[in-house]
Amino acid sequence: MVRDITFGQYYPGSSAVHKMDARMKFVLTFGMIVCIFVCRNFFSLGLMVLFTSAAVAVSRIPLKMILKSIKPVAVILIFTGILNIFYTKGGETWFSFWKISVTEKGVYTAVFTMIRIIVLVIISSLLTYTTTPTMLTDALERLLSPLKVFHIKVHTLAMMMTLALRFIPTLIEEIERIMNAQKARGADLESGGLIRRAKALIPVFVPLMVSSFRRAYELAFAMTCRCYTGGDGRTRMKQMKLGLRDFIALTVCLAVLAGIITLNHFFPKVI
């Protein structure tokens, strides 16, 4: 069912960004986040903003969804802004009142940091919007597979993560179902003090535990029946292949990095 795969962040679509190899997306996202911190002045940061806007446009994720991803960090954003404006001193004083003064450098730093955070959030949510959680863990497993040399059980860890992710929507559905059943019997889950509320959760929590354990046993049983013995010798149904669009993306990102370094070099640094 659709709602089994589309939970939390993933926003279904068929854009070039959606179709990119998850490994490449992972690496590039990481790389571009580093790039944000390489930026030293408004020109290089501007290039980063330009790149991010282009990436969002190509992914065809609606602006509404992008704004939604910024909402949770709004408080941090405002907080950083205020802190920087009042506590970073330097350059011309633009405004002064009693003990508070706002300087040129303070404003620049505040704006710069805020843009950085916004770009950071947008780039990372672009990854989760365009990649299903299963693809993400799959990509992670492959990227980390060299660690096998150090006897780290990459496959097991990735399988655990995949299963956990796979069961989040199932659990949410189950919780909803049980809550509804208890509400239909007049359970009041929303009012009262902390202790009363915690107590009111027992009728939800107990059946949830019971069904989760049952589900875990059933899953383990089903996996054993299908001869699952861990990662060794396992082949894959979905092969990941790097395609032309992945290399184009890589080239674009490298070009942006080169641009940032050049701009950093030619213009005075702000931060």
Place this chain on the structure above:
Amino acid sequence: MTDPIKLINVSHYYSQGLPVQVAAVKNINLTIKAGEAVGIIGHTGSGKSTLISHFNGLLKPSEGTVLVDGEDIHKDKETLRRSRFKIGLCFQYPESQLFEETVAKDIAFGPGNMGLSDSEIALRVERAAEFVGLKRELLSKSPFDLSGGEKRRAAIAGVMAMEPEVLVLDEPAAGLDPRGKNEILRMIMNYREQTGSTIVFVSHSMEDIAATAERIIVMNHGEIALEGTVDEVFSHGESLRTMGLNVPEITRIFMMLRQRGIDVPSNIYSVEEGARILRGLAEGRRG
């Protein structure tokens, strides 16, 4: 007298605003009258569960109004809470709601939430257990030690014990063997006879619906496709088939017999009844 449940132009969308938005029910106008036995039938995913979740306000309609005893159910918290006790809703696979240490305590959960006295609760638990045919010695057991069929009964008893005006059951017999299924259906009919309460129940099975309901509502793609008495609905055999439903086997046989010019009634819904008619026919021919 006001109707216990009335839905006016109710629509419900899941995941509203996302590209995966689903209109689970669309433009439903529906009245449940006091004392009726209503059967709701429809293909998987036709919106039956979504529809009945509006009856006691678990879901809020995206559009439209739900009236319980003539009052808008979402008017305020108090009305909503009262409606939860007036309309007893028992979900698909209700055994997943069991949580208490003993069966008796679990059945008492609903009445306890109503704020009834201990003696009244004990009385209701006993009565509900009797309705569903749970033996006394089971009441002190842990609900997790019961068999599947017994768990189902305990869960239904938990809703019955609130003695709601309208008892709404979502596929009460799903996943049970034929005998367990018949027992559950008989028990519900018995409950209705003794308490005179209104019953709404959802089922996939035409046979079950025909045996128990006076009025049938057929859901298709979130809309009410057909509505009427058992005879009226089953006379639309063709359109039922296009909705992925079917009239009971025995009814189909009798319809075919009629097509071949044999004079038998077309409103036969149970094998027993059909057998009686056929026997009579055979004797008539011989005699």
